[in-house]
Amino acid sequence: MREVFQQELREVQERLVEIAELVAEAIERATQAFNESDVALAEKVIEDDAKIDELAVSLDELAINILARQQPVARDLRIVVSALRISASLERMGDMSEHIAQLSRYRFPDKVVPKSLRPTFAEMGALDVMIARKLVTLLRSEDVRVAEEIRNDDDKVDALHLSVFDKVLGATWNGEAVDTVDATLASRYHERFADHAVSIAKKVQYLATGDWIPADA
Amino acid sequence: MREVFQQELREVQERLVEIAELVAEAIERATQAFNESDVALAEKVIEDDAKIDELAVSLDELAINILARQQPVARDLRIVVSALRISASLERMGDMSEHIAQLSRYRFPDKVVPKSLRPTFAEMGALDVMIARKLVTLLRSEDVRVAEEIRNDDDKVDALHLSVFDKVLGATWNGEAVDTVDATLASRYHERFADHAVSIAKKVQYLATGDWIPADA
Numbered sequence: 001m002r003e004v005f006q007q008e009l010r011e012v013q014e015r016l017v018e019i020a021e022l023v024a025e026a027i028e029r030a031t032q033a034f035n036e037s038d039v040a041l042a043e044k045v046i047e048d049d050a051k052i053d054e055l056a057v058s059l060d061e062l063a064i065n066i067l068a069r070q071q072p073v074a075r076d077l078r079i080v081v082s083a084l085r086i087s088a089s090l091e092r093m094g095d096m097s098e099h100i101a102q103l104s105r106y107r108f109p110d111k112v113v114p115k116s117l118r119p120t121f122a123e124m125g126a127l128d129v130m131i132a133r134k135l136v137t138l139l140r141s142e143d144v145r146v147a148e149e150i151r152n153d154d155d156k157v158d159a160l161h162l163s164v165f166d167k168v169l170g171a172t173w174n175g176e177a178v179d180t181v182d183a184t185l186a187s188r189y190h191e192r193f194a195d196h197a198v199s200i201a202k203k204v205q206y207l208a209t210g211d212w213i214p215a216d217a
Numbered sequence: 218m219r220e221v222f223q224q225e226l227r228e229v230q231e232r233l234v235e236i237a238e239l240v241a242e243a244i245e246r247a248t249q250a251f252n253e254s255d256v257a258l259a260e261k262v263i264e265d266d267a268k269i270d271e272l273a274v275s276l277d278e279l280a281i282n283i284l285a286r287q288q289p290v291a292r293d294l295r296i297v298v299s300a301l302r303i304s305a306s307l308e309r310m311g312d313m314s315e316h317i318a319q320l321s322r323y324r325f326p327d328k329v330v331p332k333s334l335r336p337t338f339a340e341m342g343a344l345d346v347m348i349a350r351k352l353v354t355l356l357r358s359e360d361v362r363v364a365e366e367i368r369n370d371d372d373k374v375d376a377l378h379l380s381v382f383d384k385v386l387g388a389t390w391n392g393e394a395v396d397t398v399d400a401t402l403a404s405r406y407h408e409r410f411a412d413h414a415v416s417i418a419k420k421v422q423y424l425a426t427g428d429w430i431p432a433d434a
Contacts, residue, residue: 188405
């Protein structure tokens with residue numbers, strides 16, 4: 001029984017890694033679509049989000065099945081409950097990637113943000129892609145140093161997020177209202193994307209160190 | 218054992234109702250603070266959000282404890298897992314209320330949005346307050362007709378959310394960039410608030426009808 005359970009936990013872990021890989025691909029493509037006004041790529045991200053949703057639902061079913069059949073307690077129980085939460089965060093990260101892709105589709109053939117903001121968004125996008133890849137590594141290896149790195153990367157995303165507002169609300173901003181709306185939303189999506197990654201990183205960290213996982217972490 | 222379990226499920230339900238009541242109070246106050254530039258009320262909402270977070274964490278602990286001790290299966294297991302998800306959604310609804318309050322604190326003593334948008338935001342706020350109150354009723358009564366009402370109310374919030382963009386991107390908009398940013402964010406927070414309520418309503422609905430709960434519902 002114990003061996004079957006360990007095998008099932010590995011299956012859960014592998015599925016989380018698989019979803020995280022799709023999320024990394026989604027944010028990478030969404031960022032490229034956003035930076036280069038690539039509408040075909042944007043549409044691919046939007047279309048592929050259904051696959052992430054589907055895998056998340058199916059992972060949840062597996063986790064609930066494991067709870068019902070294996071009746072885990074203590075740390076084992078917390079691992080399975082954490083998997084349910086991690087899948088919910090990954091699903092939202094897919095949604096954020098989709099929203100970024102939607103912005104670039106709406107504005108096509110224009111770029112989403114004016115020239116002065118493009119380097120900032122390129123940097124935010126690159127950070128989110130890096131964070132998503134580190135998440136794949138973290139879920140695979142459970143190496144808490146990677147979790148720490150993700151938390152540091154998130155601080156950089158937060159700083160860039162604030163810098164977008166500084167720019168948009170500064171004296172030199174001459175964007176149209178549509179630019180202001182798009183910059184506000186895109187920045188918020190990137191920030192939330194990184195937040196969800198931190199929330200997952202904390203869960204892995206707490207599981208590794210034995211501390212428990214606040215719901216809002 | 219069965220009786221103890223039923224008693225514990227009632228305890229979970231009561232705690233969800235308690236959190237939902239605090240969320241309803243939070244969105245009501247945040248909306249009033251936003252409409253009337255009431256900075257003291259805004260600060261109260263921001264301060265009180267910690268209580269919602271705390272109750273959500275403590276409810277999660279209870280739910281995990283129940284899973285460990287009672288080892289529920291089938292529908293009982295799904296009820297407990299749903300409680301974990303509902304508490305996460307309520308916690309986020311508290312955050313959205315806090316964000317709306319923060320916007321009104323930042324802009325004080327100015328109002329957050331220009332005159333032309335105030336009726337729209339007053340309406341969105343009133344709908345979110347109504348939705349939050351219906352959620353309290355729904356969690357208390359599990360009356361699926363209330364769940365259906367919440368879904369309809371959410372459609373109205375979505376329509377208002379779109380109308381904000383129509384206005385901000387329309388020819389007559391003469392707001393500053395700060396107005397555009399605030400309107401975009403406030404509208405997004407209201408929309409997300411209602412989305413989380415729908416997500417909870419669907420879970421209650423599915424539990425009542427016996428269907429299962431997609432993770433992204």
